[in-house]
Amino acid sequence: MALAFAVVRDPHGRVLLARRIDTGKWELPGGAIEPGETTTAAATREVLEETGVAMTVTGLAGVFCDPAHVIVYPGSGQARQQHVTLLHAVPAPTATIQPRPDHDETDGVRWVELDDLTTLAIHPSVHRRLDHALRHLRGETAAHVD
Numbered sequence: 284m285a286l287a288f289a290v291v292r293d294p295h296g297r298v299l300l301a302r303r304i305d306t307g308k309w310e311l312p313g314g315a316i317e318p319g320e321t322t323t324a325a326a327t328r329e330v331l332e333e334t335g336v337a338m339t340v341t342g343l344a345g346v347f348c349d350p351a352h353v354i355v356y357p358g359s360g361q362a363r364q365q366h367v368t369l370l371h372a373v374p375a376p377t378a379t380i381q382p383r384p385d386h387d388e389t390d391g392v393r394w395v396e397l398d399d400l401t402t403l404a405i406h407p408s409v410h411r412r413l414d415h416a417l418r419h420l421r422g423e424t425a426a427h428v429d
């Protein structure tokens with residue numbers, strides 16, 4: 284399953300996170316790339332749908348394919364391994380930066396201080412992606428590929 288997520292940072296350096304209704308875990312906003320859609324378009328659409336924040340992509344954080352992160356869909360029982368393209372982004376210049384959940388996939392959305400990331404329920408693979416993206420922004424590592 285091809286997915287596009289974004290690490291959206293506000294002018295204060297906080298990260299935009301959304302809490303999933305189905306798991307109660309916090310994650311980076313994003314989702315499935317639809318047929319005929321680019322990675323950037325998918326991430327931009329998903330972030331807006333899930334958080335209400337329009338964004339501008341600023342670069343590539345990495346491509347992640349973690350064999351340990353398999354999603355099993357309850358309705359069909361189908362198991363899929365995630366293939367994630369992770370983008371760096373900032374709120375669009377004319378965008379509201381006051382996030383709001385969509386109440387379909389997300390029931391909470393907020394800007395999170397980097398020091399507070401360890402206090403939230405976040406899946407280990409999301410922590411891994413976020414950690415890499417933040418190190419990439421600081422120039423400590425190249426864009427990730429696995």
